[in-house]
Amino acid sequence: xxxxxxxxxxxxxxxxxxxxxxxxxxxxxxxxxxxxxxxxxxxxxxxxxxxxxxxxxxxxxxxxxxxxxxxxxxxxxxxxxxxxxxxxxxxxxxxxxxxxxxxxxxxxxxxxx
Amino acid sequence: xxxxxxxxxxxxxxxxxxxxxxxxxxxxxxxxxxxxxxxxxxxxxxxxxxxxxxxxxxxxxxxxxxxxxxxxxxxxxxxxxxxxxxxxxxxxxxxxxxxxxxxxxxxxxxx
Numbered sequence: 001x002x003x004x005x006x007x008x009x010x011x012x013x014x015x016x017x018x019x020x021x022x023x024x025x026x027x028x029x030x031x032x033x034x035x036x037x038x039x040x041x042x043x044x045x046x047x048x049x050x051x052x053x054x055x056x057x058x059x060x061x062x063x064x065x066x067x068x069x070x071x072x073x074x075x076x077x078x079x080x081x082x083x084x085x086x087x088x089x090x091x092x093x094x095x096x097x098x099x100x101x102x103x104x105x106x107x108x109x110x111x112x113x
Numbered sequence: 114x115x116x117x118x119x120x121x122x123x124x125x126x127x128x129x130x131x132x133x134x135x136x137x138x139x140x141x142x143x144x145x146x147x148x149x150x151x152x153x154x155x156x157x158x159x160x161x162x163x164x165x166x167x168x169x170x171x172x173x174x175x176x177x178x179x180x181x182x183x184x185x186x187x188x189x190x191x192x193x194x195x196x197x198x199x200x201x202x203x204x205x206x207x208x209x210x211x212x213x214x215x216x217x218x219x220x221x222x223x224x
Contacts, residue, residue, distance in 0.1 A: 009153070032211060043117075043203050043215030044156065089155055101213065102172065103148075103156040 004092050006104025013080055014112050021075045021107045023090035033066065033073045034101070036089045044089060048075070080111045115139050119204050119216035126194045126223045134189040134219050136204030142214070144207045145187035146171075147179060149200040150218070156203065162187055194223045 005024045013019045023033075034049035050057045050064040050073065057064045061078040077084055087108050091101040117138045126132055138145065146161040148171075158171030162181040176198060178190045187206075191198055201220050205213040 006155070034212075036213070041217070043205075043217050044213075045215065046212045049212075100158070100161060100171075102158065105153055105155040 004090060004102055004104040006090050006107060008107060009105065010108045010110075012110045012112065015081060017080050017111070019077050019080055019084075019109055019111075021088055021090070021109075022072065023074065023092075023104050024070075024072045025092040026071070028092045028094070030093045031068075032093055033064065034091050035062075035064065035075050036091065036103075038087045038089065038106075047088070077109075080109075082111050082113050085109055085111050117204055117206055117214050117216035119202075119219050121219060122217070123220050124222070126191075126221065128195060128223060130194050131190070131192050132194065132221075133191075134202055134204070134221075135186070136188065136216060137186045138204075138206040138214070139185065140206060140208065140214065141184070142206035142208045143184070145181065146205040146207075146213065147177075147187070147189045148203045148205065148215075149173065150203060151200050159189065159202075191221075194221075196223045199223045 011019050032051050035047045036044035037047040038044040048059045048062045063076040066073040087106045089106050090104040094102045120135045143164045147159040148156040150156050157173045160179040162168045165184045168179050180188045199222050201218045203215050203218050205215045207213050
């Protein structure tokens with residue numbers, strides 16, 4: 001069974017800090033690695049995704065770094081804000097299609113003012 | 114703009130009862146999915162449907178059945194509910210970009 005291992009399970013930072021969340025995958029049929037953000041009581045929503053013809057992608061304060069040889073990718077949140085407090089999930093496609101995703105266990109982030 | 118709509122939002126069942134979770138999307142997406150979310154385990158794929166008329170098993174299909182009624186609707190049925198099926202269930206859909214659009218979830222408790 002394919003797995004995506006995500007760490008840490010929870011993370012607390014001060015406002016302005018740079019939380020980093022890491023994911024490692026075993027095998028994937030397609031090079032497509034998204035991150036989803038979930039607020040309490042809501043469904044997850046796509047935050048940022050990378051298709052690794054590049055090793056890094058930035059969208060605003062969010063950056064994905066990708067290391068294909070190590071089979072790892074990470075999410076960095078620059079200048080974190082209390083509004084970034086949420087649960088973050090990494091994902092990777094399993095065989096059968098790039099949109100058939102297996103998710104990591106999630107990281108609960110709290111950004112304190 | 115509704116997106117993905119799930120019903121019901123909350124349900125309590127007794128062990129052995131059956132129920133169906135309904136999901137509809139208005140984005141003309143081909144693919145639809147059912148996930149369950151449990152603390153510390155992330156989102157696990159139960160079943161998915163790549164297109165109207167097709168369904169396939171995900172990571173944790175045991176105890177569930179699905180029906181892709183038409184392009185808009187994808188239902189999840191529990192024939193004989195068990196306490197291990199207590200969870201939050203999410204329906205999602207996706208189009209050609211691969212981005213998953215999730216509903217707001219259905220919280221199911223099995224006593």
